[in-house]
Amino acid sequence: MAPNETNSSRSPTAIWLRQDFVGGLVVIAVALFAFWQAADLPIGTLGGMGPGMLPKSLAVLFGLLGAALVLDSFLETSLPLEPWSIRGPVLVALAIVAFGLTVRPLGLVVAGPLAIVIAAFASDEVHWVETIVVGVLMTAVCVGLFKFALGLPIPLAPWLIGY
Amino acid sequence: MFDLIGNLGLGFATALSPVNLLLAFVGCLVGTLIGVLPGIGPIATIAMLLPLTFKVDPTGALIMLAGIYYGAQYGGSTTAILVNIPGEATSVVTTLDGHAMAKKGQAGIALGIAAIGSFFAGTVATLVIAAIGAPLTKLALLFGPAEYFGLMVLGLGLAIVLARGSVLKAVIMVVFGLLLATVGQDLETGQERLTLGFDDLADGIDFAVLAMGVFGIAEILRNLESPETRNVVKGHIGRLLPSLADLRRSFGPIVRATGLGSALGILPGNGAVLAPFASYTLEKKLAKDPSRFGKGAIEGVAGPEAANNAGAQTAFIPLLTLGIPPNAVMALMVGAMTIHGVIPGPLVMTKSPSLFWGMIASMWIGNLMLLIINLPLIGLWVRLLKVPYRLLFIMILLFCCIGIYSINNNPSDVYFMAFFGLVGYVLIKLGLEAAPMLLGFVLGRLMEEKLRQALALSEGSFMTFVERPVSAALLLLALAIMVIAVLPTVRKGREEAFQE
Numbered sequence: 001m002a003p004n005e006t007n008s009s010r011s012p013t014a015i016w017l018r019q020d021f022v023g024g025l026v027v028i029a030v031a032l033f034a035f036w037q038a039a040d041l042p043i044g045t046l047g048g049m050g051p052g053m054l055p056k057s058l059a060v061l062f063g064l065l066g067a068a069l070v071l072d073s074f075l076e077t078s079l080p081l082e083p084w085s086i087r088g089p090v091l092v093a094l095a096i097v098a099f100g101l102t103v104r105p106l107g108l109v110v111a112g113p114l115a116i117v118i119a120a121f122a123s124d125e126v127h128w129v130e131t132i133v134v135g136v137l138m139t140a141v142c143v144g145l146f147k148f149a150l151g152l153p154i155p156l157a158p159w160l161i162g163y
Numbered sequence: 164m165f166d167l168i169g170n171l172g173l174g175f176a177t178a179l180s181p182v183n184l185l186l187a188f189v190g191c192l193v194g195t196l197i198g199v200l201p202g203i204g205p206i207a208t209i210a211m212l213l214p215l216t217f218k219v220d221p222t223g224a225l226i227m228l229a230g231i232y233y234g235a236q237y238g239g240s241t242t243a244i245l246v247n248i249p250g251e252a253t254s255v256v257t258t259l260d261g262h263a264m265a266k267k268g269q270a271g272i273a274l275g276i277a278a279i280g281s282f283f284a285g286t287v288a289t290l291v292i293a294a295i296g297a298p299l300t301k302l303a304l305l306f307g308p309a310e311y312f313g314l315m316v317l318g319l320g321l322a323i324v325l326a327r328g329s330v331l332k333a334v335i336m337v338v339f340g341l342l343l344a345t346v347g348q349d350l351e352t353g354q355e356r357l358t359l360g361f362d363d364l365a366d367g368i369d370f371a372v373l374a375m376g377v378f379g380i381a382e383i384l385r386n387l388e389s390p391e392t393r394n395v396v397k398g399h400i401g402r403l404l405p406s407l408a409d410l411r412r413s414f415g416p417i418v419r420a421t422g423l424g425s426a427l428g429i430l431p432g433n434g435a436v437l438a439p440f441a442s443y444t445l446e447k448k449l450a451k452d453p454s455r456f457g458k459g460a461i462e463g464v465a466g467p468e469a470a471n472n473a474g475a476q477t478a479f480i481p482l483l484t485l486g487i488p489p490n491a492v493m494a495l496m497v498g499a500m501t502i503h504g505v506i507p508g509p510l511v512m513t514k515s516p517s518l519f520w521g522m523i524a525s526m527w528i529g530n531l532m533l534l535i536i537n538l539p540l541i542g543l544w545v546r547l548l549k550v551p552y553r554l555l556f557i558m559i560l561l562f563c564c565i566g567i568y569s570i571n572n573n574p575s576d577v578y579f580m581a582f583f584g585l586v587g588y589v590l591i592k593l594g595l596e597a598a599p600m601l602l603g604f605v606l607g608r609l610m611e612e613k614l615r616q617a618l619a620l621s622e623g624s625f626m627t628f629v630e631r632p633v634s635a636a637l638l639l640l641a642l643a644i645m646v647i648a649v650l651p652t653v654r655k656g657r658e659e660a661f662q663e
Contacts (some may be wrong), residue, residue, distance in 0.1 A: 059342060094586070096564055103577070111207065125553055139561075150215060
């Protein structure tokens, strides 16, 4: 996506800022990656397809469609890219990963409030007391619901009570 | 005819047992509870609540799931009417007149007519399923791999035509879904494909994880970006029961919408999505004074809601008779059924009739329960909708984590959910719609299996798809709708239709 490869300054949106141009490039990149990953898989014949036949042909098709989208973005008026936020996606992903990392060794009583506190920072307005209260209450509700009412085998607090 | 009555009798005997009634009730209740939350559509709701059914026997689990499904659908309508936020594509239309009615102090009537219309549509759709389920199953047993493949191509073609935005982008997303479906062990050789060395991907990407990521998590990320503008209707909801005049006015739309919805729901490729739009457009055309629409016309709520519910229910037909899920929600049902050892398809009806007919009967019971549960609980939903989003989203997130973890008790599912959440966010930013991708993913494995079988039988000749009349017809139909969709005149009309 080098910004110096075009000179279409007459259009309202510069080409590398158009949604479909960037989208098409992303599609091509994913297609190349998939084809590279499938490179070692044998194709076989039409009558006896090998494991690589479909992944490879779909990757080629996907890449061609991506190229079509790139071409289309030159011809038709495409929407400009919207601004991307960093805070929300990063913190929400972090909260989920924190839950996954802690749920087995430390149990739901730690993973629940931890995920909630991290996720709360994804929003523009953070209220410490409120967040902690909600975190503890929600975890208690989930423990009651999923562990006791439904009997799901999710660990509660293995370090404290052994399960 | 006697068959039908006998079968439904068996179904009701199963569904009316106290345990199953309780399960249907709990399913409807929690389905509505989660479905009411703004920004959570039926797909995320069902994925989240799937673990609730694990400890129940297969019949009970399916009955409960069906309850969750209807609850989620109806919860979405409640949010659409009260806060003007559609939980999913199908309740977009309801926001138009439903919210206008709510602003006029008629929120109660709008919710009431939505429930009544849905109930009527559900009753008819249940009968439709019971009546054509059996003959279609017999037809399905005659289908070979080539016919199955043709039918699924038709389904994907329809999904492309029905997607919003550009046809090219919809095709891209379907192919992306098909590509994602090839991840995991090869069907025949067991060789690992595109797993990037992750052991957890050997069985392929889990559908619930993918769906929860691109629908549940990505939706949270989208909502976090836009500052909150939630106007929960203030003050009185008004009376719930529509007046006789209201009912008389809504009767025609409900009946027409039920027919439309039932027919569109049967199509492979998520025809149900179209039903509320079709009903709204039809009623607006038929109305003596079309200018009332958009300003709180009761027909604009009654029709689309009935169409939505009828379509949501007849969408079970391709799943139960052919084993082909027509949309993402039904794909989750496949996942849930497989967990309980039921493989959806033509054999379900013959092998476990009490499960099949019990589920169908419970659909009707579920619809009745929605009517009973929801009308008195509307006050509670209103209060729930007033909780600020900064608190709601962390609760939703925790439910998503626990739900996804509990499906396989595997932390890596939780990581993959986060990953697909980010993928979904990128897709939103690039204006690429996730729904066609999900359908491509859902049908991908089955399509590959049938394609390979068909070509193995024909020794590699593609002529097999053309020589067999049924598969040729299906493929031709798929081609025809695709061609029609890209024709300039239709393209323009399609854009206008979606704009409305």
